[in-house]
Amino acid sequence: MRLFFAVLFLILIVASVFAWRLEPAAVRNGKTVLTWTTDDNPNRRAQIAPFEKAYPSDVVNLDPNNAEVEKVIVQSLAGVGPDIFDCYSPYQLTSYVRAGVAWDVTDELEKHGVDVRKLTWPAVWPDCIYEGRVYGFPANAAVDGIWFNKAFFDQAGIPYPRGSWTWDQFVTLAQKLVRHDASGKVTRYGMLLDWHMTWPQFVLQWGGHLYTPDGTGCTIDSPEAIAGIQFMQDMVYKYHIAPDAIEEAAMSGGGGWGSSGTGVITLFEGRRSAMALGGRYWLCAMRTLPELRVGATECPYHDVPIFRGYGKATLINRNSPHRLEALHWLEYEATPEYSELINEQADGVGPVMKYTETKKFLNNPKYPDETYNAVWAKMQKLAVGDTPSPYVNGETADRLIWNQLDLIKANLKSVPDAMHDAAQQINAEIQETISESPELRKRYDQAVGK
Numbered sequence: 001m002r003l004f005f006a007v008l009f010l011i012l013i014v015a016s017v018f019a020w021r022l023e024p025a026a027v028r029n030g031k032t033v034l035t036w037t038t039d040d041n042p043n044r045r046a047q048i049a050p051f052e053k054a055y056p057s058d059v060v061n062l063d064p065n066n067a068e069v070e071k072v073i074v075q076s077l078a079g080v081g082p083d084i085f086d087c088y089s090p091y092q093l094t095s096y097v098r099a100g101v102a103w104d105v106t107d108e109l110e111k112h113g114v115d116v117r118k119l120t121w122p123a124v125w126p127d128c129i130y131e132g133r134v135y136g137f138p139a140n141a142a143v144d145g146i147w148f149n150k151a152f153f154d155q156a157g158i159p160y161p162r163g164s165w166t167w168d169q170f171v172t173l174a175q176k177l178v179r180h181d182a183s184g185k186v187t188r189y190g191m192l193l194d195w196h197m198t199w200p201q202f203v204l205q206w207g208g209h210l211y212t213p214d215g216t217g218c219t220i221d222s223p224e225a226i227a228g229i230q231f232m233q234d235m236v237y238k239y240h241i242a243p244d245a246i247e248e249a250a251m252s253g254g255g256g257w258g259s260s261g262t263g264v265i266t267l268f269e270g271r272r273s274a275m276a277l278g279g280r281y282w283l284c285a286m287r288t289l290p291e292l293r294v295g296a297t298e299c300p301y302h303d304v305p306i307f308r309g310y311g312k313a314t315l316i317n318r319n320s321p322h323r324l325e326a327l328h329w330l331e332y333e334a335t336p337e338y339s340e341l342i343n344e345q346a347d348g349v350g351p352v353m354k355y356t357e358t359k360k361f362l363n364n365p366k367y368p369d370e371t372y373n374a375v376w377a378k379m380q381k382l383a384v385g386d387t388p389s390p391y392v393n394g395e396t397a398d399r400l401i402w403n404q405l406d407l408i409k410a411n412l413k414s415v416p417d418a419m420h421d422a423a424q425q426i427n428a429e430i431q432e433t434i435s436e437s438p439e440l441r442k443r444y445d446q447a448v449g450k
Helices: 002-022 043-054 069-077 090-099 106-111 122-127 150-156 167-177 195-205 223-237 245-251 264-269 280-286 323-333 336-345 373-381 394-409 415-435 438-448
Strands: 031-037 058-063 084-087 136-149 186-188 275-279 294-297 307-316
Touching: 031 323, 043 058, 043 323, 043 336, 058 323, 069 090, 084 090, 090 122, 090 307, 090 394, 106 323, 122 136, 122 307, 136 150, 136 280, 136 323, 136 373, 150 167, 167 223, 195 223, 195 307, 195 394, 223 394, 223 415, 264 275, 264 280, 275 280, 294 373, 307 323, 323 336, 394 415, 415 438
Parallel strands: 031 058, 031 084
Antiparallel strands: 084 307, 136 275, 136 294, 136 307
8 A cells, every 4th residue: 555655656746747847937027926726716816816916026826736635745845836725624734734835824924913813713723723833824714504495485485594493493394395296206305415515514513523622533423423414314214305315316417616526506506406505605606597596594503503614724835935925825815805805706705704794795785685694604603613633634534434424325324333334444544543653653642641
């Protein structure tokens, strides 16, 4: 296995050097060229324009083709990496910091009067703050609420949902909105959700956690975590308001940016469900369909209103020869212009909290039908970010959980058995990780009292 990764590493280095030779020069027309590795959301280009206007000595080159963690790390270590790159989870941040490619900007941001903790949403701090040190600035923030198709509610004579509500209330409503054809086949579901994306929400709301507080063990098989995942399965097989894996695959359509792996956004746009669980960033796709009349309300809760928050942050390549110029981008993300642009684009919500309290955000005259922006602001204030374990690769842990979730969704495995297997596999990964790192081994032993 190690030989495989070594060969893969060499291949990536060769490919990276080749790609570097094709990239534009570091200076163009007397301006510093900053390469930004991020996703291919069409809004990214519009986010560059105000920056280049504010910092006329800099120009940004967008690189959406090398956004994978492995590519960023390999290219950065080889000296051909991006100047700035986006980080989408605390697991990714841990990888970047340990690989030595994320620049610790704690002191630099303090010199420029930028305080991440005072300005931004706490749920996104884990994407840029690692063990008390700051490695970037949040680029946006997100939380999942309930989207609903107004036309289906109007046809059924059902009032639009609003305010705080429980999952029990949600199920009762969703069952009223399911429709069948003459043969009994479901033509419209009450609920859609991306299992791979939203499972942490249900674990959190039922009081579960992925890891112990010190991160030394996986607790995805706790009674609370199992109860949360069980509710996800119940929405399919007990309450019959959501599709199973086969039904969802049969309905799925085309992709494009913004479509999840299972095409949940596409399916909701295609009127295959009355409601769906998703973030404000869905509007980036749904605004292109003016005939689709949608509303949004709070995600239901189990015991108390609490929501899983997420988003992304922008980091600076520690090996970049343009680190100081790259700081300009982090300063830009802290400006009102940037947050207001993110809010208007509906790319989640802007990273600086106070700009979701403005009249322009709550009632943007450019989008008069979007009367639900206060919903996103309220949920974001109650949002909790993911907590990683320092002893295991987060993407590996996600993959192991996703494998079990696929079996649960297909009704091929019970929730307790699946979560027990996931916990065992992740704990095995923890032991393997610490066995290969004396530093982590020492830290782990201290944590567990050995």
